[in-house]
Amino acid sequence: MSASLSTRRPAEVLLVEDNMGDILLTREGFKRSSFPVNLHHVENGEDCLAFLKKEGPFADAPSPDLILLDLNMPVMDGREVLKTLVADPVFRHLPVVVLTTSANEQDVQEMYDLRCSTYIVKPLDFEEFQRIIQVIAEYWFTVATLPGTA
């Protein structure tokens, strides 16, 4: 009956994030959630695109079910990544959750204008962060129907 992901296999999640602290905390957050997740991570926008295209070191990379995208990164930031993805017919179906420190209204507006799936401001408190990861997983892996899983 259920078209959700959780019942079939671990979810493939690509975290695009340059800060090691946030990477570790996110990994910890998923580890403590009740869902099996394969968390992959790249540190900038260029690597993100390479990962999706399975180029170079990412030749064996899986196609992600969900992208968690930070905005402020070196080399190629999150805004450019999202711009590129929505313009690409191969990738524009991918759900992108913007997960960022920026509570800037302008950023929120811009990302939704680019049709991001959700915009979440990272909280400082780990308990709160843990809750948010749990909600993301629960929603995308048990409630939402993702493309290619129907």
Place this chain on the structure above:
Amino acid sequence: MTALKAILSRLHVGGNESAPGEADRRPVGERRKAERRGNVVPFYDREKRLRFAAEAAGFGTYDLDCATGHNHWSPELNAMAGLPPDSGPASLGQVEELIHPDDRRRFLEKLRASLDPRGSGELEDDYRMVRPDGAMRWVKIRGRTFFAGAGAAREPLAATGVVMDVTASRAAEQELLESRAELAGLVDSAIDAIISIDADQRIVRFNQAACRMFRCTAETAIGSPLERFIPERFREAHRSHVAKFAEGGVTARTMGLPGVFSGMRSDGEEFPIEASIAKVEVGCRRWMTVFLQDITERKRAEDALRQSHERLEYCVEERTAELMQANEALERSNLELQQFAFIAAHDLQTPLRSISGFAQLLKKDYSGRFDPQADAWLDQMVRSVHRMRDVIHDVLAYSRVESRGNVFRPVDFRHLFDDVVAILDAPIRETGARVTRGDLPMVMGDRTQLAQVLQNLIDNALKYHAGDGAPAIHVSARQERDEWVFSIEDNGIGIADKHLEQIFDIFRRLHSQQEYPGTGIGLAICRRVIHRHGGRIWAESRQGEGSTFYFTLPERQREAT
């Protein structure tokens, strides 16, 4: 002597037939004989005709017999003197009486001179005659003395002549003289140069101002062509202009020559002139008068004024450009500062999150494996992180007052009050505070920012309440001239006078975190927001009794920012 008398009687032209006289007393037959000998008009006819002529002309005649001193006046002369027709003055003394005292001496001298055998015998002069009724007449006398004999024997026989009343013409003449003198005085004392020219544009009048202006005498100017005082290159234009004016119907106007109209002094110096011209025509004579003003000084003043004006404009432009540059630089640096604050705040949050996150993870996963001291330290770490988060949050808010402000819209402060009280529900309950309001107005502003101000001020009032008793906070507003003055009054701990101004400075705190936690940015944000709205903010307080915070907002915003 008899022969002389005869000549006298023959030449007697003004006599009266009835008047006594040597000639009249001659026998008629003798007279007739003489007339026949001379083949002339009969004596009585001629005399009569002359009498008629004198009468018609209004002349009076007189006749003085030098031998007898007898004087005879015609009835016209008697009338002229205001005497009955038949009773003229019989003697010279009586005549003298009729002459104006001021003229008497001159009259006698002249008369004496005319009777002098060595002289011509001619008498011609004007005198004032005073009538018995006191009225005065000007009379002109033209007379002649007849002499007999030669050399030392020459002696006057009779003096005779005509007298004309010239009072009227004397008055007219006097009037003319006076008006001419007056005109000459006017023209000469005029500040403007006044030059009259005839139909050939030759100078006929040249006043003193003209002499000064052109540096020459009137004598040298009069008779010369006007062009003499005009620089060569303007002569043609000037000549045709004046000629055209002379032909036209207008009698006076300002001379509107194109370009600068210049005059030329005798020494060749040119100078700017303003001219007007008037035309006079009497009969077939025509002349024109030009009025000239040397406007050298005025031109100089105008030039100086224009130059200083241009200089001023230049200065203003320069200053404006400088100001614009400074303004741009300021805006740029403001923007850079805001970006800096924003980025700094953002980049500070990321490592902070790591510290906070891992401290919490440590505490969670390793709880009980540390001793209580380690647990306390971990707690302190997390508290410090939260405080730093608050500071970063407020710094961001402060930096955003200018850069992230919203467009001004009508804000109903009554609703704003309700919203703020709802947001502060928890601390209000905790402290048991009573928050009330008076009537609040509608103003133009940035609702989010104004809410922030009201929230900060009420929050402060709640925070700094006196230990004993619940806080009482009242928000009200009154109109003063063209602005609203808001007040937030509390019964809290109050603020010392010396701190009343400092409290609005950023990071300025009067208490320790343990006494009253805070970032020291709240009131700085309030001040920034109120300034952005064109208002002022200040506080009044009595320590221990409470504080009142005031802020103003213009009744009308100049423009939506």
